[in-house]
Amino acid sequence: METIRVSRAREFVNLLTRVFHFIFFAVGLRGKKKFWGVVYDSKSKQPLDPVIVKLITTGEEPEVQTCITDMKGRYGFLVTPGKYKIITKKTNYVFPSSRVTGSEDGDFKDLYHGEFFEVSGGSEVVAPNIPMDQITADWNQEAKAKVLKYKSFSNWLLRLTATFLFWTGFSLVLVFLGLDFWKNLAITQPGWLIVFCTYIFVFILNGIIPQTRLWGEVLDKNTRQPLSGLVLELKNPILPDLFMARTLTTEEGRFFLRVNPGSYALEIKTRDAGGQDLVLGRVRISVGSEALVNQTFWIDWQKGV
C-alpha cells in the first residue's frame, strides 16, 4: 500500500534549479551554492567538527535548538519567525572570531559573529557561515586535515576557465556590435546580435531562477494541507536499524533534514494518543551533493492511518 508519494513536479523543479545554478556558478554569475552553514577555522579555513551549535532566542526558555556539525563543519536550523542568536562551542576554539570580522571571507559569504537577527515571513532555514579562532592545537582537526580533502584544484581551474571564456565572449560581442554600429550606423551582422541576445537571456534567467530551497515539506494528498508534527527518519537501506537523520515537521509542514549523499529509506511517522509511533509509510530517496532532503512528500493520510 503506497501512502507516501514524492512530488515529481518538485523533483523536476529541484533538478532544473540545480542545473541552472551549476551553469551560473561555472561562468561566475553566482557564488557557491549555499545549502548549509559551515563552522570553520578562521585561519586555515578548514571546517570544524564536532562543534556544538546552539540557536537561542529571547524569552524564558532561550535555547531553541542544538546540533553538532558534521565532518565538513555543516549545520542548519529550520526556524519559525522570531528573534534569534547562534552560539558555537568547540574545544580549543573561541567564538566570535576576532581574526575574521567582516561579512565575507574568501569562499565564505554571509558570515555570522554572534549578533541577534530576525526571521520574518514563514519558517526558513538559518545557516550562516561561522568563523572560529583557534587558541590551542587541536588533534582532531590535524588528523582530519590529513584524510579529508576540502578543495579541488581541478574544479577551481575549470571554473576559472569557464568564467574567463564566458566574460571574454561577452566582451568580444560588445566590441564587434559596437564597431559594426559605429561603421554602418546599423547592425549588419545578425549573428553577433543573436549571441548578444543569448547572453541577455542568460542574465535574465540568472535573475529570475531562485536558489534551491533548503527545506522539504509534507502535505496531505487529499486536502493539500501541510502536515505538522510528523517525524521523518532517514535510514541506510543496508543498516535498517540505524537512523542517519531525524527531524520533525513544523506547523507549515516544512522540515530541514541534513544528511550525507547516498541512498536512503525515508520513514514518516506520527504519534498516536498513547504515545506510540505509527509508521505512515516508507519511500526510497537519493540525496545528492547538496546533502539535504528538500522534496515535497504527499501522504495519503486516509490510507496511512
Next chain:
Amino acid sequence: MQEVKAMKKKALIVEDDGLLQNVLAKKMEFLGMEVLRANDGQAGYDLILREHPHIVLLDLMLPQMDGFQVLEAIRKYPDQEVAATKVIVLSNLWSAKDILGAKALKIEEYYVKNSADLDEVCRKALACTVQN
C-alpha cells in the same frame, strides 16, 4: 552515600573533544551514572581494563589508539568480562563501511554525532547498563 555510589552504573566516555565529553558526562550524571573519562584511545583502553565500566561511549577518531583499535583489543582480551564490555559508538564517521566495521565488533549501538540526540544516546547508555 557509599551505598548509593555502589549502586551507580559506571560509564566511560572516550572522547577527545573536551567540550562534548563534558556535555555527555553531565547528562549521564544527571541520569544517575558514575562517569569516567578518557581523552584518547589508549587511556580509554586502560580504564576499561582497570575499571570494568558497565558501558563505554566510544568515539572512533581518537589519538594514540583509534576507536576501532580499542574495540578490537577489548574483544580479543582473554578476560571474558572485559571482552564482553558493552560499547556504544558515537562518531561523525558515517559511511556504511565504518558503521558495519564497528557493528562487526559487537557494539550495542552506533550514533552519528551530527544527527544524534545526545539525551537519547545517554538514555540508551543507561538502558544498556540496566540489561547488565
